[in-house]
Amino acid sequence: MSGALKATAARPNGKNGAKGKSVAVYSSDDDDVPVVKKKRVSNGKGKPSKKRVKKEENDDDDFGLESEGDKPIAAKKSKPQVKRKAKQESDEDDKPTQKPTAKRAPAKKVKKEEEASGSETPQSKKRGAKAKKEEGDEETKKGRKKKKEEEQEEVFRWWEQQAADGDTSEKWQTLEHNGVYFPPPYEPLPSSVKMKYNGKPVDLPLASEEVAGFYAALIESDHAKDETFNTNFFEDFVAILKKNPPRDGTKITKFELCDFRPMFEHFEAQKAQKKAMSAAEKKEAKAAKDALESPYTHCTLDGRKEKVGNFRVEPPGLFRGRGDHPKKGRLKLRVHPEDITINIGEGIPIPKPNMRGNWKSVVHDKTVTWLANWVENVNGNYKYVFLAAGSSLKGQSDMQKFEKARDLKKHVNRVRAAYNDNLKSKEMKARQMATAMYFIDVLALRAGNEKGDDEADTVGCCSLRYEHITLEPPNFLVFDFLGKDSIRYYNRVQVDEKVFKNIKLFKDQTSEGDPLFDRVDTTDLNKHLSGFMKGLTAKVFRTYNASYTFQQQLDQGTPDKGTVQEKLNAYNHANRMVAILCNHQRAAPKTHEQSMQKMKEKLRGFKYERMKLRHALFAIDSKFKKKKLYVEDESDLDEDAIADHEDQWKAREIEKAEKKFQKDNEKLAEQDEKPQPESALKDKIKDIEAEFKRLKKERGTSKAELKREKPTEKIEEAIAKLDEKIKTFKLQMEDREAGKEVALGTSKINYLDPRITAAWCKKHDVPIEKIFSKTLLQKFPWALEVDSDWKF
Structure with a gap:
């Protein structure tokens, strides 16, 4: 402090x-730690798959709804500087280059000649099909690249226009949208699934069953252990029961006699079914959901297509609140079109709700930026639908x-x-x-x-x-x-x-x-x-x-000649100082200890790998044992730790082999081909077990045999890389531990001028993707163009 x-x-x-x-x-589970870039997963539409993220709206806006967007993208795994330079010299696009082998080049030539001759042999057909597939994949990649470039070109650079136009009271001239997306109606439970009262099943009408289900879903959570939550829920539940009494005449008067577990178990079984769905089934379900929501995700503002932030109306449920809120457990009622006022351009066709009913009112207010609003029943607060964080209107507000x-x-x-x-x-x-x-x-x-x-x-x-x-x-x-x-x-x-x-x-x-x-x-x-x-x-x-x-903290604490990770630690330290100043605190995430344990195991793996490389050097030439760099054993890596690491590694390898075997057979089944026999998996597992028997024999010998022979220079180079990797990883662990009780995201999103981060990244050669998530990059495009010497 x-x-x-x-x-x-x-x-x-x-x-x-x-x-x-x-x-x-x-408590919050958002660590907001710097991340590394992962391979982008396609959702079948040429775009990276989307995941939910927490709200990234103004911290002091009590009335905004939660919005959804993309989780932080990770940045590409950094490579040694020397290699990067070599790649740039060999290829302008900075793409990995591979020299084709002598065997591979003629094969490609033959393939082309066979295609040209129109040979009908099975082999040529197969090769031709492969070539077409590669050609199709290449076209898809080009299409995706082109689409991405077009999307980037379409970004409205409002910050350049704003300097000329200045700020005006009117925020827009034309606004067209499809309203808001209402959640689907309640689906009744199977007749065999009922809550119990005093040990007997209760026949509830749909309205009461739905409310009972809200509580049933939470009975294993901390909410159900909270006295205020339970009291408030039961009061509202009894009120609903008065309007919609049980069909069998049961009188529900005591909370202690209610048993919601049959409903809970049904919900858990549904979760398990969803989790067990194949990738194709999940993809199909997501496509169907996206198709329903697609008309509401964007609006047209002054002729431009802009993304809507929180277009979904909150479904009914139980209010949870934060901290010791006196209304936690209260029933949040279902919102209907009659509750909602929409804001739209004059003369624009009025959108129809996706459920029965008419809008409460329609206004044409150009001085506000919301698209719809309503009053929620628990606290009587207004809820607003705004444009997404990366929209021009939100960007202008942030910049001002x-x-x-x-x-x-x-x-x-x-x-x-x-x-x-x-x-x-x-x-x-x-x-x-x-x-x-x-x-x-x-x-x-x-x-x-x-x-x-x-x-x-x-x-x-x-x-x-x-x-x-x-x-x-x-x-x-x-x-x-x-x-x-x-x-x-x-x-x-x-x-x-x-x-x-x-x-x-x-x-x-x-x-x-x-x-x-x-x-x-x-x-x-x-x-x-x-x-x-x-x-x-x-x-x-x-x-x-x-x-x-x-x-001030960045200027004082950033090392000029440090590694990227050392600079990132300095950045996060500065962010923590602000979070402490602004009281952006949180309880340590429940998963923190588990996460730290996984990091410790990963660090042990790096050390194990380094030990094996050292021992390989000793096996080649014993003079390496006297070298200062290799004379000491790796810390925290005694015989028990080595045995434990190898056992865990072996279990992971067997599990990986089993999953690959299953996945390969699923693919073969889709193609109507014969699956692999169980013996293929058994042979693979036998090979894995043989490899780990060999590793077990090497314990305590200070000698190791590598799978592929390497010259001593390459082994020494690999050890040097591991030393750097271990150093960087230790810094990441320190950073994670230091930030376990501090919420870094709130200040980064709401209180820290993003231009400070953009200028700092340029000055210190730190990829901004390591700090800003994809959502934040879209939220602050106006901030990314500052010079490296810009100061707040």
């Missing part, structure tokens, strides 16, 4: 430091947000001087305002709004109460409260003496449950700030301090 605070620049008339650690109560934060640099010293002077003002309101501004600036607290009785007890700066701050003389404050999304904010921090005296004064005048800043609210605060700079709010300060801290 102290590093992050120090980087936010010196404060006039005050010494600031910070200690302590924020503790999270909200970061430009405003960057513009604050010109005014920040005046703001700080003003609030420092007012810390000792005789007017209580001015003194409270100054103290609140100090917290917002130095600690990056959110401004905060008043909450109702039916909302989670989350607070921000202006809504802090007596019990949220503890005094520790001479000048330490201990903050402990629930912030946004019910994430605990705990921080012990040293503050300016005047701030300490003010908080003591405010506490002396109040008692537990009373607000500390009783004369200031967010409206007053933002009105006061707008006097220093047009559009300045407390939220702008948070964005400014996050981006400023990030820029």
Whole structure:
């Protein structure tokens, strides 16, 4: 925390430091660690397959729906610099080159001659079919490449046009879309699957059965262990039962007598069936789903095709909330067309809903960017459908947000001087305002709004109460409260003496449950700030301090001559400093220990491979045993570790052989060809077992035999590469461990100017794909064109 605070620049008339650690109560599984590029998998349409990702919308937008997009793409596995240079010299396209062997060249020639002569021999037919397939594959690749290039060319470069047009109140001139996609209707359970009450099956009508199913699906989760969740669910369930009572007359009055397990087991069986589907079946199911949703994925904005972000209406279910939300477990009702207002261009045909009903209303408001909205029933909040993160409208909004934060640099010293002077003002309101501004600036607290009785007890700066701050003389404050999304904010921090005296004064005048800043609210605060700079709010300060801290941390911590992984670790450290400053904390993912164990096993595999290469050198020439580079054994690799590694490796190889055997037979069956006999698999397994028997004999001998003979120079080169790989992998493990309780994604998406990352990557030769996911690259195209010397 102290590093992050120090980087936010010196404060006039005050010494600031910070200690302590924020503790999270909200769990997230998104590690957001740098990734490596994987081979793109085709979905049969010439595009990479898509996966779900978490919401990447504005962190402070309480009303946005979750959107779906692509998971982070991985970057290509980095190769040694020398090889890359050689490839570039040999091939302009930087593609791997392979010299055709003497045997292969004539074969190709014969193949062409046979095709030309029209020979009807079976062999020539086979070769001809293969050639046609290769030709077809080549055409497909070219088609995909062309389509990709066309898609890139079609990107609307709004950031270039914006400089000429300027900002206007109207966001668009023409807007055409197909409305929103409603989830399919409820499918009743088989007659044999029923919930039980007091040990007896209950015959529920569809409306009640659906609600029971919502809870049944969660009975093995932590939600079902939560008393508030269970109480709220049962209250709503009983209300539904009154309107739709059981057909057999059963009276359901006690939650403890309800047994939802038969429904749960049915759902689990359905999951298992889906998981067991073949690749072709999964592909077919996805194609059918995509065909239903395709009319809603894009809209036409000012004549341009733009992607819609969250076009799906949320299905009914149970509200889960975040943290200790008082309404968790409440029933989220099904949304109908009569609940939804759509925004569309005037004179455009009104789209028809994909379910029975008519829209609540249709508006033609050019000053807003939403396509549809409705009010959800649990919290009474508006839900909006916006364009996707990579759209021109969202991009313009993001750019304006970061430009405003960057513009604050010109005014920040005046703001700080003003609030420092007012810390000792005789007017209580001015003194409270100054103290609140100090917290917002130095600690990056959110401004905060008043909450109702039916909302989670989350607070921000202006809504802090007596019990949220503890005094520790001479000048330490201990903050402990629930912030946004019910994430605990705990921080012990040293503050300016005047701030300490003010908080003591405010506490002396109040008692537990009373607000500390009783004369200031967010409206007053933002009105006061707008006097220093047009559009300045407390939220702008948070964005400014996050981006400023990030820029300072990168400038101070990035090694000029480090490896790519060392630079990535410096980047993630800077990101962590911002996440700590902004309290973007989380509980360590449940899978963290398992993930770290897998990484340890992978590291052991690298060390094992290095040991075998060393022992191969010793077998060739014993003089290598005296070389300093090879004299010491690999750490953490004793005889038990070697035996364990070989056993696990052997099991994986056998499993791989079995899967390949099964897959090959499935392909042969599709082609109406005879499958391989079981003996082929047994022979393969026998070969694997023989190989591992040989490896077992080599244990403790300090000698090893490689599968393919290599000259000593090649073996030494391979060991050097492994040394580099081990070093890089250890850095990745350290980075993963350091970030287990910090959510890096929130600040990267919402608070860090993406131009800082783009410029840093260019300056330090780090591929931006190692930091930005595919979704973020699409979200911030305007940021990628900055020069390497650009600064926030």
